[in-house]
Amino acid sequence: xxxxxxxxxxxxxxxxxxxxxxxxxxxxxxxxxxxxxxxxxxxxxxxxxxxxxxxxxxxxxxxxxxxxxxxxxxxxxxxxxxxxxxxxxxxxxxxxxxxxxxxxxxxxxxxxxxxxxxxxxxxxxxxxxxxxxxxxxxxxxxxxxxxxxxxxxxxxxxxxxxxxxxxxxxxxxxxxxxxxxxxxxxxxxxxxxxxxxxxxxxxxxxxxxxxxxxxxxxxxxxxxxxxxxxxxxxxxxxxxxxxxxxxxxxxxxxxxxxxxxxxxxxxxxxxxxxxxxxxxxxxxxxxxxxxxxxxxxxxxxxxxxxxxxxxxxxxxxx
Ligand SMILES: [Mn+2]
Numbered sequence: 001x002x003x004x005x006x007x008x009x010x011x012x013x014x015x016x017x018x019x020x021x022x023x024x025x026x027x028x029x030x031x032x033x034x035x036x037x038x039x040x041x042x043x044x045x046x047x048x049x050x051x052x053x054x055x056x057x058x059x060x061x062x063x064x065x066x067x068x069x070x071x072x073x074x075x076x077x078x079x080x081x082x083x084x085x086x087x088x089x090x091x092x093x094x095x096x097x098x099x100x101x102x103x104x105x106x107x108x109x110x111x112x113x114x115x116x117x118x119x120x121x122x123x124x125x126x127x128x129x130x131x132x133x134x135x136x137x138x139x140x141x142x143x144x145x146x147x148x149x150x151x152x153x154x155x156x157x158x159x160x161x162x163x164x165x166x167x168x169x170x171x172x173x174x175x176x177x178x179x180x181x182x183x184x185x186x187x188x189x190x191x192x193x194x195x196x197x198x199x200x201x202x203x204x205x206x207x208x209x210x211x212x213x214x215x216x217x218x219x220x221x222x223x224x225x226x227x228x229x230x231x232x233x234x235x236x237x238x239x240x241x242x243x244x245x246x247x248x249x250x251x252x253x254x255x256x257x258x259x260x261x262x263x264x265x266x267x268x269x270x271x272x273x274x275x276x277x278x279x280x281x282x283x284x285x286x287x288x289x290x291x292x293x294x295x296x297x298x299x300x301x302x303x304x305x306x307x308x309x310x311x312x313x314x315x316x317x318x
Contacts, residue, residue, distance in 0.1 A: 005017050007029065007030075007051070013031065015134065019109060021181055034057045038064055051081070055084075085102070124187065126155060163200075166196075249269075250270055285308075285309075287305065
């Protein structure tokens with residue numbers, strides 16, 4: 001049975017793929033992302049297709065639902081996801097063609113593990129915990145119940161190795177990430193991947209330097225802290241968070257101008273604001289698009305719309 005795993009290339013996606021590969025060791029692993037998911041799914045032909053941690057964009061939602069219907073005639077499809085379903089389709093549009101395991105506020109890794117846990121070694125739960133921590137989705141009953149079985153300090157070392165290690169160029173390629181998936185699926189740990197611990201150390205050093213930079217350059221716009229055009233693109237999330245930390249605001253954002261648009265990354269320290277909804281609505285209002293998770297979100301807005309966008313975000317939170 002030809003099996004293909006399509007997953008996201010971040011920590012949660014890598015862990016989701018590794019758990020699925022523990023169940024299907026011969027599966028081929030491919031990485032994709034929301035903007036290219038429709039095309040990548042079109043190109044995927046297999047008896048079993050496992051999709052994990054890929055959000056459905058509003059723009060492609062109807063086409064994806066349609067494509068899943070066609071694919072389901074020749075493939076058994078399992079789709080694990082924890083992103084909001086866009087309002088132009090319903091859960092049933094997906095679950096009528098695929099085994100759709102969808103839940104908000106838990107990691108995709110947790111969903112994949114819970115689904116296959118009786119068919120894979122018990123220790124693979126470590127990978128689910130890494131994925132959950134990687135996506136800031138570790139405050140769930142499942143994670144609380146399972147983490148007490150293990151030395152959590154060792155798990156934190158491993159998950160930090162993975163999250164930070166893949167921030168460097170050396171592990172940025174899909175091939176390098178496939179190797180990590182393979183290693184984890186076999187029951188080894190991130191620190192067993194040659195070079196990953198060193199790579200994590202380099203990344204964490206840069207992260208502390210980044211903090212110094214943000215401390216000097218972040219500013220407040222209304223109730224939101226902002227850092228613009230960082231010299232290094234690699235740490236958008238931490239940069240947005242540090243901007244909030246040094247300005248003592250609840251929400252921080254990072255802006256990068258690129259050609260005709262500006263990319264925005266948002267993080268929060270402590271706020272009930274659902275950043276994904278704020279980004280979606282405010283970006284939409286200036287002719288862009290946005291989304292993500294309640295605690296970690298992003299947007300792409302047209303060049304020159306930043307002031308209006310910031311104004312709308314400030315209005316949204318107050
Ligand atoms: Mn995820």
